[in-house]
Amino acid sequence: MNESKTSTRTTAETQSSAAVVSVCCGARLHFGLLDTAAPFGGVGVMIDQPATEITVSQAPRFSCDGHQSDRVLAIARRLQHSMRWSDLPCCRVTIIEQPSAHSGFGSGTQLSLAVAETLAAFCDVRLPQETLALEIADRGKRSAVGVHGYFHGGLIYEDASSDSTEAPEFGQLNPIHRRIELPESWRVVLMIPRSSAPPMHGQDEQTQFDHLAAGDPQRQARLREMLSTELLPAAHSHDFPAFANAVQRYNHESGLLFVSSQGGPYNGAEVASLVASLTQSGAVGVGQSSWGPGIFAWCDSLDSAQSLCEFVETHWQDQLSNLMIASVRNTARSIHHSTSTSS
Incomplete structure (x- = not known):
């Protein structure tokens, strides 16, 4: 049953027949923004690791344990306010799996969207995806790559509409300019340095953007040209060498927008x-995801990804806190309803 925003029914009356609702989603690699000012724009791709999994189950009252409980509670309160409920939903939110925060893989957006959608589904509430993202999850107000990636998967290029360079109205997501599914055989090697510059997030991130000047128009033009003539055509044609080269060049060029904050195209020495070092050793498609410190390198197969991991472990194992192989996720998050609480 659809729930309208004018509802004043209690939460006990709004719960669905499902005893458990679960959502599983992947992570977001961000290749870089097009500008440091609205409408920003940017490109990235969804990958299957590190994963996020959330479950919401029936309970006498609302609860969530763990270090993300404040974030989860805030999302639940925004849903309660949006639906004009008198109480929070009677359920328990459990975070089954989540990646380390502030590594550059969009974990905050994926977690918030998963919690928002799982709570809404548990309460049998159907809201537009944009409402879930902006109003309930409180995400997507700068970069929309992770939001669109959560709902659609694949490579996402988001920007202002193709016939306008104006920013979307306040409270709107940048639309998807182009979505491309990449070959399932491609892999990404992910690395997180053990020592790195402090991660940029929350109010610190907003402060950095507040002090950044709008990007150089010539650099913006180069970034858009790289996308339209190199990166997107290579992705569409599944031309791995051209794709890896374009991703690395675009990532470096976009990083130069943030020299005043990062000290260079990458966040820290x-x-x-x-x-x-990776580039000099022959790795391709190397870059920093978002603010980092997460680093990626593209490989055309699982075998080549495993070989790169072995090489990295031999030469830089002591410099890394995490090393993994991810696949492209061309599909949306998965959502599952169960009428039984048994495992």
Whole structure:
């Protein structure tokens, strides 16, 4: 049953027949923004690791344990306010799996969207995806790559509409300009340096953007040209060498928008050094995801990804806190309803 925003029914009356609702989603690699000011724009791709999994189950009252309980409670309260409920939903939110925060893989957006959608589904509430993202999850107000990726998967290029360079109205997501499914055989090697510059997030991130000047128009033009003539055509044609080269060049060029905050195209000396070492050793499609410190390198197969991991472990194992292989996720998050609480 659809729930309208004018509902004043209690939460006990709004719960669905499902005893458990679960959502599982992947992570977001961000290749870089097009500008430091609205409408920003940018490109990235969804991957299957590190994963996030949330369950919501029946309970006498609302509860969530763990270090993300404040975030989860805030999302639940926004849903309660949006639906004009008198109480929070009677359920328990359990975070089954989540990646380390502030590594550059969009974990905050994926977690918030998963919690928002799972709570809404548990309460049998159907809201537009944009409402879930902006109003309930409180995400997507700068970069929309992770939001669109959560709902659609694949490579996402988001920007202002193709016939306008104006920013969307306040409270709107940048639309998807182009979505491309990449070959399932491609892999990404993910690395997180053990030592790196402090991660940028929350109010610190907003402060950095507040002090950044709008990007150089010539750099913006180069970034859009790279996308339209190199990166997107290579992705569409599944031309791995051209794609990897374009991703690395675009990532470096976009990083130069943030020199005043990062000290260079990458966030700190440790990330810059590892990117340079990987490139000099023959790795391709190397870059920093978002603010980092997460680093990626593209491979055309699982075998080549495993070989790269072995090489990295031999040469830089002591410099890394995490090393993994991810696949492209061309599909949306998965959502499952169960009428039984048994496992």
